[in-house]
Structures are given as C-alpha cells and as structure tokens.
Amino acid sequence: MNTAHQSVMLTETLEIMAIKSGSVVIDATFGSGGHTQALLDQGATVIAFDWDTEAIERGVVRFKAAIAENKLFLIHESFSKLAEEVANLKQTEDLPISAVLFDFGTSSEQLMSAERGFSFMGDGPLDMRMDTRLAVMAKDILALVPEKQLEQLFREFSGEVHARAIAKAVKQSPTPITTTAQLVDCIAKVTHRKAHGLHPATKVFQALRIAVNGELSEIQLALPQALSVLEQGGRIVCIAFHEGEDRIVKQQFVQWEANKKVKKLYKKPLQPNETELQKNPRARSAKLRGVEKI
Ligand SMILES: C[S@@+](CC[C@H](N)C(=O)[O-])C[C@H]1O[C@@H](n2cnc3c(N)ncnc32)[C@H](O)[C@@H]1O
Structure with a gap:
C-alpha cells in the first residue's frame, strides 16, 4: 500500500x-x-x-x-x-x-504507522501524540478521565452518537485498554454497525487524537x-x-x-x-x- x-x-x-x-x-x-x-x-x-x-x-x-x-x-x-x-x-x-x-x-x-497509535486499522500502543514531548497519551486519557467526561469528550470532539455506551464500556473493561486493537474491540461490542459507511471506531479515534494533542x-x-x-x-x-x-x-x-x-x-x-x-x-x-x- x-x-x-x-x-x-x-x-x-x-x-x-x-x-x-x-x-x-x-x-x-x-x-x-x-x-x-x-x-x-x-x-x-x-x-x-x-x-x-x-x-x-x-x-x-x-x-x-x-x-x-x-x-x-x-x-x-x-x-x-x-x-x-x-x-x-x-x-x-x-x-x-x-x-x-x-x-x-x-x-x-503518522496514520499508517501502527506504533504511533493513530489508526484503528493495525494494532499498536494507544499513544496518538504527534509531538512525543507531550506528556499524556490516549491510553492515559482512557484510564484517568472519569466516565461522564469521557462521554463528553467523544461527543464534543467528534459527534460520536454512541458516546455514552462507549465511555461506559471503556470504564467497565476488565483490563485497562492500552492498545488500538483493544479499543476497536471495545467499541465494536457496543456499536455493532457502521455509521454512514464509517468504521465504528473512526470518531472515537478522532476525538482522542484531538484531546491528546490539544x-x-x-x-x-x-x-x-x-x-x-x-x-x-x-x-x-x-x-x-x-x-x-x-x-x-x-x-x-x-x-x-x-x-x-x-x-x-x-x-x-x-x-x-x-x-x-x-x-x-x-x-x-x-x-x-x-x-x-x-
Ligand atoms: C496533514 S499533515 C500536513 C501535510 C503537508 N501539508 C504535506 O503536504 O505533506 C499535518 C502535519 O501538521 C503537523 N501538526 C499538526 N498540528 C501541529 C501543531 N500544533 N504544531 C506543529 N505541527 C503540527 C502534524 O504533525 C503533521 O505532520
């Protein structure tokens, strides 16, 4: 490719x-x-x-x-x-x-490099920092931000319609979500379908990237x-x-x-x-x- x-x-x-x-x-x-x-x-x-x-x-x-x-x-x-x-x-x-x-x-x-964590297409660490001098990675946001604020973040930064269900699933995950594949799985369990032809993880990945990089x-x-x-x-x-x-x-x-x-x-x-x-x-x-x- x-x-x-x-x-x-x-x-x-x-x-x-x-x-x-x-x-x-x-x-x-x-x-x-x-x-x-x-x-x-x-x-x-x-x-x-x-x-x-x-x-x-x-x-x-x-x-x-x-x-x-x-x-x-x-x-x-x-x-x-x-x-x-x-x-x-x-x-x-x-x-x-x-x-x-x-x-x-x-x-x-950036998108195609699995180890940078921007893409839901390959597996890699949930990093998403464009500038690696930044302190907070996407996995830290999932771990540290409370459920309600996580829901708001998904909704405000990407208009994700399943924001509440996804935030809940992230917070109830039995193990911390630290990789792109784990996050994709978690989203797939609560969304089940493609919205407007988009991959179900598109919006959440966009919202996290916007948050990580301010x-x-x-x-x-x-x-x-x-x-x-x-x-x-x-x-x-x-x-x-x-x-x-x-x-x-x-x-x-x-x-x-x-x-x-x-x-x-x-x-x-x-x-x-x-x-x-x-x-x-x-x-x-x-x-x-x-x-x-x-
Ligand atoms: C869409 S790409 C630009 C592509 C470029 N115009 C080209 O033709 O190759 C956006 C680039 O901007 C950088 N970028 C995004 N936000 C930035 C910021 N706040 N400060 C500096 N660079 C930033 C990203 O790291 C990325 O490399």
Missing part, C-alpha cells in the same frame, strides 16, 4: 497563496513536505513548522539542499509558537511574510499569530478536516472581517474536486478557507 502523504488541494492552495519568486511564506504544518516542495518550486523561501520529530527528521534528509541554501527553515516546534519562532529568525534574516498555510490534522505517515487550542492560539506576522496584503490559507477545526477558522475569519483586519477570499469554503477525490479519498472532508490581510 502507498503510505506516502498526498498533499490536499495543492493547486487551489498555490493559487491562493499567489507566490512570487522570492516571496517568504510559512508552511505551519510541514508533514511530508508536499506543500513545502511545491512552494519551493515556485521560488518561495519557506519557514516550515512541525512538532513531530519523525516528520522533521525525514524533512532534513529530503530538503538538505534547500536548508543549506537558506531557502527552507525547518522548525521542530508547535505552530502555537509561530510568532516567537519567526521573531527569532528575523533577528538574523530579512523575512517579510506574504502567506501562511495551515493544513491541519495528521499526515498519512488540537483545537493549538489552532486558536496560532491564528492570531499568523495574522500578526503577515505583511499587509498577505494571505492565510487553512485546510480543515473536521467540524471542530473548521468552526474555529470560520469564526476567527468572521471576527477579523468585522474588525476590518482582513477580507475574505471566498464566501464559502473550497472543497476538493472530483479528480482529486478519486486519486485521494482521504481528502473528502477537506474545507479550505482563505483571507487577505488589509
């Missing part, structure tokens, strides 16, 4: 970022470097962030030449430290930022920083994959627009076209929103 990450909505992203040769842009979610590669190909200098050690290690090898030429600054840090890191770089480099890209969520490499607060913290580092006329592009991410982006953009800080580039979010969906079904839930700083 091809596990390489396919960059989502690449053509649309490049169009909106409107790169001119020599532009400096931020790729806040480097991942496998697909968007970064395309931005470099257009002549941009890229400041890229990822908090996943493995993503950075692969990037250092793949982009050795661009890093040596100061065309790519690869930063192993969370994007909620974006402003601080850019300020550090600006002490030594002249870097007027013309665009910031966020392509939220996990990469295929994904929603990361976005809330990062967006104002992205606006603050941008030049006037610079653009922010966000690709969201679930309702929780998209809601934060949408609300932030509406607030900025009301305060005359940005203009929206599109009334409605863009979604992948049929050709892309045929090649990459994982893109199906993507929603792209963009704004320009006034």
Whole structure:
C-alpha cells in the first residue's frame, strides 16, 4: 500500500497563496513536505513548522539542499509558537511574510504507522501524540478521565452518537485498554454497525487524537499569530478536516472581517474536486478557507 502523504488541494492552495519568486511564506504544518516542495518550486523561501520529530527528521534528509541554501527553515516546534519562532529568525534574516498555510490534522505517515497509535486499522500502543514531548497519551486519557467526561469528550470532539455506551464500556473493561486493537474491540461490542459507511471506531479515534494533542487550542492560539506576522496584503490559507477545526477558522475569519483586519477570499469554503477525490479519498472532508490581510 502507498503510505506516502498526498498533499490536499495543492493547486487551489498555490493559487491562493499567489507566490512570487522570492516571496517568504510559512508552511505551519510541514508533514511530508508536499506543500513545502511545491512552494519551493515556485521560488518561495519557506519557514516550515512541525512538532513531530519523525516528520522533521525525514524533512532534513529530503530538503538538505534547500536548508543549506537558506531557502527552507525547518522548525521542530508547535505552530502555537509561530510568532516567537519567526521573531527569532528575523533577528538574523530579512523575512517579510506574504502567506501562511495551515493544513491541519495528521499526515498519512503518522496514520499508517501502527506504533504511533493513530489508526484503528493495525494494532499498536494507544499513544496518538504527534509531538512525543507531550506528556499524556490516549491510553492515559482512557484510564484517568472519569466516565461522564469521557462521554463528553467523544461527543464534543467528534459527534460520536454512541458516546455514552462507549465511555461506559471503556470504564467497565476488565483490563485497562492500552492498545488500538483493544479499543476497536471495545467499541465494536457496543456499536455493532457502521455509521454512514464509517468504521465504528473512526470518531472515537478522532476525538482522542484531538484531546491528546490539544488540537483545537493549538489552532486558536496560532491564528492570531499568523495574522500578526503577515505583511499587509498577505494571505492565510487553512485546510480543515473536521467540524471542530473548521468552526474555529470560520469564526476567527468572521471576527477579523468585522474588525476590518482582513477580507475574505471566498464566501464559502473550497472543497476538493472530483479528480482529486478519486486519486485521494482521504481528502473528502477537506474545507479550505482563505483571507487577505488589509
Ligand atoms: C496533514 S499533515 C500536513 C501535510 C503537508 N501539508 C504535506 O503536504 O505533506 C499535518 C502535519 O501538521 C503537523 N501538526 C499538526 N498540528 C501541529 C501543531 N500544533 N504544531 C506543529 N505541527 C503540527 C502534524 O504533525 C503533521 O505532520
């Protein structure tokens, strides 16, 4: 199976970022470097962030030449430290930022690596930390969070309709649930069927991943920083994959627009076209929103 990450909505992203040769842009979610590669190909200098050690290690090898030429600054840090890191770089480099890209969520490499615990498809430890410096793993949440709050977490972060039954089953499990296969079994016992064609464990895995990585607060913290580092006329592009991410982006953009800080580039979010969906079904839930700083 091809596990390489396919960059989502690449053509649309490049169009909106409107790169001119020599532009400096931020790729806040480097991942496998697909968007970064395309931005470099257009002549941009890229400041890229990822908090996943493995993503950075692969990037250092793949982009050795661009890093040596100061065309790519690869930063192993969370994007909620974006402003601080850019300020550090600006002490030594002249870097007027013309665009910031966020392509939220996990990469295929993270999802397909059983030992990272993101996927219900293979068996592995219930870890789910994108940044292994984080203290709490998914198995700790199952063990430490009380049943009622666990139910809320499943419902709020993924809209899981069987949240109550699953939380109860987790808490009543005769042995602690520490692996992805144990959690899948536990969910299967109380759900029995596929909802809307999704694997019954999809939503619970999503909710746990969001909780482990504090994904929603990361976005809330990062967006104002992205606006603050941008030049006037610079653009922010966000690709969201679930309702929780998209809601934060949408609300932030509406607030900025009301305060005359940005203009929206599109009334409605863009979604992948049929050709892309045929090649990459994982893109199906993507929603792209963009704004320009006034
Ligand atoms: C969907 S992938 C990005 C794929 C990339 N655009 C490409 O074309 O290869 C998301 C990446 O963002 C990283 N990420 C998610 N949240 C982050 C955060 N708060 N700070 C830094 N990196 C983050 C993940 O570790 C993952 O590697």
